[in-house]
Amino acid sequence: MMSSRVLFVCHTGSISGAELVLLDLVRPWIGQSALLFEDGPLHQALAARGLNVKVSPWGSGLNDVRRDSSFVKVVPAAGAMLGIVAEVARFARRHDVVYANSQKAFVLSAIAAKLARRPLIWHLHDIISPAHFGRMQRRVQVMLANHCTIKVVVPSKAAADAFVAEGGRKELVAIVPNGLDIPPETQTSAELRRELDLPQGPLVGVFSRLAEWKGQHVVLRALAKAPGVSCILAGSALFGEETYEQRLRQMVGDLDIADRVHFLGQRNDVPRLMRAVDAVIHPSIDPEPFGRTLVEAMLAEVPVIATDAGAASDILEDGKAGTLVPPDDPDAMAHAIRNAMSPSPAHAEQIRHAAARARSHYSVGQMLDATSGLIRQVAGEKA
Structure with missing residues (x-):
């Protein structure tokens, strides 16, 4: 005290x-x-x-x-x-x-x-x-x-x-x-998915309040170009952005991806949700002052895809600790998503590097x- x-x-x-x-x-x-x-x-x-x-x-x-x-x-x-x-x-x-x-x-x-x-x-x-x-x-x-x-x-x-x-x-x-500090997790990704009632198969997650500048609509357009990949959206419209949430829900129908997109609302178990997905996406279309979810994902040892705007480049060490894509670019986002669904030794090394960087810097x-x-x-x- x-x-x-x-x-x-x-x-x-x-x-x-x-x-x-x-x-x-x-x-x-x-x-x-x-x-x-x-x-x-x-x-x-x-x-x-x-x-x-x-x-x-x-x-x-x-x-x-x-x-x-x-x-x-x-x-x-x-x-x-x-x-x-x-x-x-x-x-x-x-x-x-x-x-x-x-x-x-x-x-x-x-x-x-x-x-x-x-x-x-x-x-x-x-x-x-x-x-x-x-x-x-x-x-x-x-x-x-x-x-x-x-x-x-x-x-x-x-x-x-x-x-x-x-x-x-x-x-x-x-x-x-x-x-950030996140609690340790002993359960595997598969066990967490069953417990949290999440879809099986390739799965990405977006963890942010629903707001246009946060870029969830870009992820939906990218998913339309990445068949077979599902997505969870954890977050809600907190500050008068309900119209944007309605737009997102309309988009999933228009893009014919309603069966692959899951709106979870505001959650208090984000670290566990992150550990259950194959990649975390941080899709802001305007510069972010920080990017809390980036560090959370790095600590959770999950691959990160982020738009190269604001602090993301610093946090991800110019792409050494995650994948950077241009803002508001569904094609680049879709390519990054498809790439993340094909793990490799290079991906594993990047994840280890990201976790160490998060612990030492944040x-x-x-x-x-x-x-x-x-x-x-x-x-x-x-x-």
Whole structure:
């Protein structure tokens, strides 16, 4: 348990990639506080890790404000925003450091931390680029980061470069790769498939929330070119992306692959699912700031196919630890899938290399040491 008083702020109550990172980051901070803008599974998960969790009554007023929201949508939420700023500022005064774990949390915490005269760390889990944010949003984020934060934590050089390219101050950036540990597994792939009720035969898996930029539709088009290969999609539409999920379900019918594609929804047994498939696909069509599923698959000792965008090339060591394909290219993806279904000694060596790289570069212990050190340093700089 650490002595510094930390307030962790997150806008969502759902659990996706950034929230899984947060759940690991708070391990050393038993007894500290978390403020969420909405209730959900994250509340219970943080509480189980020993944090004092509060859910803001103002959070529902932000439901319609998203990354691509226009000024017209933001204005009606102004009252809720002011309410949250005041609430964060009030809690911040009882703490030494404010740690914002999401975009909405950062923007509102930046103002609140200034009002409360408390240092702010922003954990930036995204790549700030036109692919994900409008011009005004990018300007506001970078301006607030430059004037209100002590540190901006990013998971990769790709995310750091994007932040600086948009005008962010380079000296603010701390690159801390996400860390993962997965439990050991004694069952074979065949045993796991039977237990988890997964299809037999060649099988690939995609493990991500359902969102267009995550690229699940590219995998479906590739499967149409890879007869005999089935696919599981583990994840759901978490942030207003239900229309995309409906589109995917329509696609499997249109492509005549409905018997080979299985929508599993949100799962809490991803490492076991990964060990049951023949290859894990990471198909994002826009640059990823990290790629948690890549490291999970490497630790699970399963072949990885990933689009060469964002941090994937660094994680997979330019293709030495996995197969890289161009983004949004179903033909290249299909070729990689067919190749992965034909194991060879070279594939086995690549898997061993990938697992060793994941353990040496992306451990939870390394991530905790780095972030806890930053928090303690910032807490000491407060005065």
